[in-house]
Amino acid sequence: MSATDRLIEANRRFATTFDRGGLEAAPAMGVAVVACMDARLDVYRLLGLREGDAHVIRNAGAVVTEEVIRSLAISQHELGTTEVILIGHTKCGLEGLDRDEFAERLERETHAPRDWTIGAFDDVHQSVANSIAQIEASPFLSLAKSVRGFVYDVNTGTLNEVI
């Protein structure tokens, strides 16, 4: 049985007690979260979110790319969110990743020309600060009344704000 099969089985059990149907698409709290894809971040649980509360956008490193701008623009202009929460985290695989080594290994393993940047960074606090600045500077995201960033400690479960 594959991991996917086990997760589908878990969904069958989840659905038998599901009682959160009939919700609207627009997030009830007016919030969009941008977080790293890291497996240790259960974004709903760590923020106390319930289904319907907030959009959740995730990628490798929680870096602000064109894709994040797209998702947040739809979140704000189509679905009415006005607060953005950025979440990087400790022990991120992209913090201090050796870009050259990874790029070389990827080329060796894939034999393919890469047209995307790896998105690694040297310091997660600086990366979150940069992301806040990028969102605040985007003309597509000017409906945000609040853009705040945090580093989540994967060992303690605590969010620490990046000022």
Next chain:
Amino acid sequence: MSATDRLIEANRRFATTFDRGGLEAAPAMGVAVVACMDARLDVYRLLGLREGDAHVIRNAGAVVTEEVIRSLAISQHELGTTEVILIGHTKCGLEGLDRDEFAERLERETHAPRDWTIGAFDDVHQSVANSIAQIEASPFLSLAKSVRGFVYDVNTGTLNEVI
């Protein structure tokens, strides 16, 4: 008190009982999930995931963009995942979105030249099928032994596989 402040308060309570520290970055189940940012999808709960089990990548529509390729390539080549699960859902805001109307409204509201595509689609099943094909075709994602796609029913909590 802003919604962000309320969520930070919820995190304080979460951290007091947090007992999932010390986990590795590599997902324990070897799985990467790609899902829509929609607020109604609590991906961990609907799949029975715990912290550390799976990467979770999310954007508007769960469409496969260059950004998703980047995140999945890091997931596979740097952190060892070998199964991909795609999750679109019913009542998606991007299904049947009037691209022209939205593009015009965005231009009127932002006065900015847009260099990204909106990523809307006409049918979520077809969109998930396309995403499976894109992942299977990418030279950067050939370490995947399994790529399967689903439409999540936001009213019943059930995953239905796209074959």
